[in-house]
Amino acid sequence: MYAICEVKGKQYKVEEGNRIRVEKLNVEIGDEVKIGKVLLISKDEEVMVGQPNLEAEVRAEVLNHQRHKKITVIKFKKRKGYKRKIGHRQSYTELLIKSISLN
Template sequence: MYAIVATGGKQYRVKEGMEIDVEKLRAEPGDEIALDNVLLLGQDDDVKIGTPYLENAKVTCEVVKHDRGDKVIIFKHKRRKDYRRKTGHRQDYTRLKVTAIQS
């Protein structure tokens, strides 16, 4: 069984036992979280599509850890003007482990 869930402005295709990185959530490692915004549930040939979300469907996840992603370098310059700016950014994320998908 798989599901497509929406969290943090993005959509993720998940299966039981899978680990995903989502935008940072307010939860401690070890806590259980229920993702209620389920867009689609699929099992073999049986597919249920929500409009926009499925009622009574949820994906239960366990918070594994909080971490930061790789650094992204932002380099701005203008030719012949001696203008250069170099900055970096690291995005915070939360790693979730999918424990159950309920329809």
């Protein structure tokens, strides 16, 4: 059984026991998160598609908060002596999917 759910505007394919990385959520480590925007559920050969959402819920546990590797962005203008180098590290939350249930 798997589901497609939406968290902070991005869609994720989840199964029970999977770990997913989502944009940083303002919750404590160890808390339970309920994801209510479930777009699709596939159970055996049966597929249920919401229009736009299903009456379903995905429960997940917050494992940790971390940051991705740094990416470097360089801007420059040729022959003008202008150069700029900046870095960015995106924060994320790692979730462990506990259950997928239909209401």
